[in-house]
Amino acid sequence: MKMKSILAFLIALAMMWSLTACGSSSTPETAASTAAPAADPTAAGESASAGEADALEQWGKTMQEQYGGTTINALLASHPSTTAMLEMIDEFTQLTGIEVNTRVLASTEMKTMQRSNSSTKTGIFDVYMVDAFTVYEYAKAGYIENLEGYLNDPVMTPEWYDYEDILLAFRDGIASVEGVPYLLPIAGESRFVAYRTDLFEEHGKEPPETIEEWLELCRYFQEAGNGDYYGISFRGASGTLVGSAHMAIAYCFSDTPIIDPATGEYQLDSPETIESIQFILDLAECSSPDIASMNHEDAAALFAQGKCAMWFDATSLAYMAEDPSSSVVSDKVSYFNVPQGPAGGSGAVAGWSLGIPTDSENKGAAYAFCMYMSSREKAKEYNLAGGVPCRTSSFEDPEILAANPTNSFIFAAIDDAGELTERGVSYNYPSINVLSFMGIIGNEINRAEIGEITAQEAGENAQKQIESVLAEQNA
Amino acid sequence: MGKLSVQFQNRLRKHPQVPYILPTAIVMLLLFILPLVFVFLISLTNYRLGVGLDDISFLGLSNYKRLFSGEESGFYYSVFISVFFMVLGTLIQMILGMICALLLNQRFRRKGLVIACLIVPIAMTPSIASQIWKLMFNSEFGVINYFIEAVTGQTVQWLSADYAFLSVLIATVWQYTPFVTLMLYAGLCSLPQSPYESAILDGANKWQLFRHITLPLLKNLILLCALMRSIDMLKTFDIPYVLTQGGPGNATRFLSLKIYDTGFGEQNFVGRASAMAVVLIVLVSLISLALFRVMNKSKEG
Amino acid sequence: MKKPLRKRMNRIFLYLALFAVCFVSIFPYLWMVLVSVKERVLVYQPGVWFFQPTFENYKTIFQRYDLGSYMINSAIIAGCNCVISLFFGSLTAFALARYRFKGRKQFSFFMLFIRILPAVASIIPLFIIAAALQMLDTHAVLIITYLLFNIPFTVLMMQGFFEDISRDIEEAAMIDGCNSFQVLYKIVVPLAMPGIVATAIFCIINAWNEFVYAMQLTTFNASTVPTIVQMFKTVTGIVWGEMSAVGTVSTLPVLVFAMLVQKQMVRGLSFGAVKD
Known part of the structure; x- marks a missing residue:
């Protein structure tokens, strides 16, 4: 009997506990309603x-x-x-x-x-x-x-x-x-590229029109910098970081770099997508040896501290280069849109x-x-x-x-998104897996960045993993 | 009623430990066993947060099959570096901890100050401390490279594929060695003096004293520390999560990070992550069982 | 002549080694303090040692981020959790040290074994349970959850202390008519006080610094200090100055407390350290 009453007591205690817990979570609301500010x-x-x-x-x-x-x-x-x-x-x-x-x-x-x-x-x-x-x-x-x-x-x-x-x-x-x-x-x-006006002037360079020219410029400055500064910085770390950088240029190479909306089929192993992965790897070659572990902040800091000729990232981050309290190059920055690729502009929308x-x-x-x-x-x-x-x-x-002087450039970058609509492409493809897949692709690209695998293998691995997820979801 | 109470008292007399252990047992049952069962059940499904209950299907052991057939890329590598990190990290922490404890055990002034310094890494919030380490490891603007460059003229890419593992190891050793040091130092303080005195009379040198008297006397404490550290090292999460997020490539993707990547954040494959968690739990259990056996043996022997 | 020289060399070596240990231990903390008073642009310039310090960051964290209320939450949670852990844990430790019963070793091992549960694996189940009990975002949920690691820790530590206490006194008290609970609280606990203090510090540090559970289980009313770091991890990068200021301030209470009771702590640790 004693045992039972102890048990009953414990249960009562537990119930009281949960009751007071409910009460305390709702108190702020009642308190606020009685003390509604005039x-x-x-x-x-x-x-x-x-x-x-x-x-x-x-x-x-x-x-x-x-x-x-x-x-x-x-x-x-x-x-x-x-x-x-x-x-x-x-x-x-x-x-x-x-x-x-x-x-x-x-x-x-x-x-x-x-x-x-x-x-x-x-x-x-x-x-x-x-x-x-x-x-x-x-x-x-x-x-x-x-x-x-x-x-x-x-x-x-x-x-x-x-x-x-x-x-x-x-x-x-x-x-x-x-x-x-x-x-x-x-x-x-959207995404755009910031560049150092002083370096471009000094070397007599102009913002690029096509992505081949862009890559050329990156290689040029990587060499010219000779270790004092690098060609470009961007988010290169694993997962969605490099995954989103890839997605931002993928539409330059193909209208359907990730999924074909008509058939609903993923095509990360298509030649165009492999090409876009290779492009990211080529960019990474023109950067700090740390590129494979750099998140957006590290990339921005590298540019803001004057260690890069160019910086490729989201428009909303531009103020990190513009703000004199965090940047030593604030008065030497201008921007250009992600240049045209074989399939058109990038048109990133986020x-x-x-x-x-x-x-x-x-x-x-x-x-x-x-x-x-x-x-x-x-x-x-x-x-x-x-x-x-x-x-x-x-x-x-x-x-x-x-x-904010970057706003007009941001507007121009977003204008590209309109072009994407004209091509009949929507940047955010309709899937519940957008981020998961971006993470999967990013992990594979990141492995390729440090030379574990090739671009081809990265695309194929990502494709395989995505297919396995889809098979499971439809199980 | 009286009869029942007598019965109860008799039982209590037979098992006097029960009222002492019961509260702990209940709490642990709720907080440990329940989640454990839950994780195992989830690991048999394709559960994801946000998927309606109707869309969850039972997959049997297919999540496990994926892991062991090598279909999950980088899984074996994660297991390998987790175990490697555990062995290496525990070893370094135990050796460094012992050296520091022996230093502390010397006679010198301001011992309190030294102990206070050792408490600092223990007290620093791991999530903030690792951010500071990340700043210090930065290859262009980090203070560590600033010193190294001043001395050697070279810099080290601390967070690149080649060094990321080492960086995580350094930060971990920094944060957890002081705990080992304090435990071992406390052990040294409480050692009896008599065996030393007689050994010195026999002409033993310092190394012999340490090897044949200190070590055997501290054996249990050392094993207990090693056991606790190994378990924590296998589960290591905070520091690599902040420093490297598992990258570059898979260089520091320890099992716990792989679980996090798969189950939380952007990917959200909770079912798959749970299967990995079960593997991790089994792995830690096996290792702690083995160490516990060694401990018990040394207790009896 | 030879011996003093060698002795002096040993001395110098000892002090050098001790200095190195201290330096490495506190350097990250010092660096954090330095960063917290630097202007943002200076954070990435490690070579700048002399600059006009700014205390803006400290002002911001108290005024804009209301660090004070986070610290109160942390204190309530760490304090209550520590008391409950010590109470339940020392009861169990006492039983394990005093009674020989079937399954004693297994229970003892179970206490160690609980450590194996990784936080990332248990967080979803615990979240769902807490949601079902309507306990999310309360102090109670963290106080209870932290028992998961603090009770076993207390048991492990206290068992050693209790085993070290001579049983003669207890037996004498038993003969005087005390029951076993009274013996525990009137005789054993006072004797084991240094051990309890040492255990308490580690319990408080564990609870004070815990991040993963606090992050998921609390939102507005019961968030603890480590979760504030989240606010400084912005999409545009880490706000180093303010984060370092939080790190500096939030470590202080634990640090000061640990240093105040340093003597008891070491005595306490050594108390239960060697056992067989």
């Missing part, structure tokens, strides 16, 4: 013109009535755009009375967190920041909410949001799946968007946050705070262009 609409849109400020205020009041006092939890990636959003949160809270908790993580860990929370439906998060490469996967898995209803609702999406103003490449390319909008783009990216997890309990308030942060009304403030632009109006605004 909104101060006059403080809100100071910078905006009178009419627009009215519209903003009007919306703020509506939101206040509906969601005032709610607390939403946002999971964000560490990114310049996140920094800008963090600066704008106080204003948002004042306007709408919605409190925002944020959790900022490095992108890989953030994806793991999103997958594990969404697949167990914990309901912890109300806002996700989503990488372009995972949009399809999340939409298919039912992680993220279809936003069509919100976008069509004039109360939730007032005039000043201006969805059409967002570049088509991002609206369609990184935020929608099969025409359905799942996300609101917050940062648009970026980040905001979305709402399906298990969120505060979807309305969460949408208000996503919409506010990515709206045209707030775009200027956001861009000037370091947020990466993805709206036509931003790229046309002289003030925004002046604030």
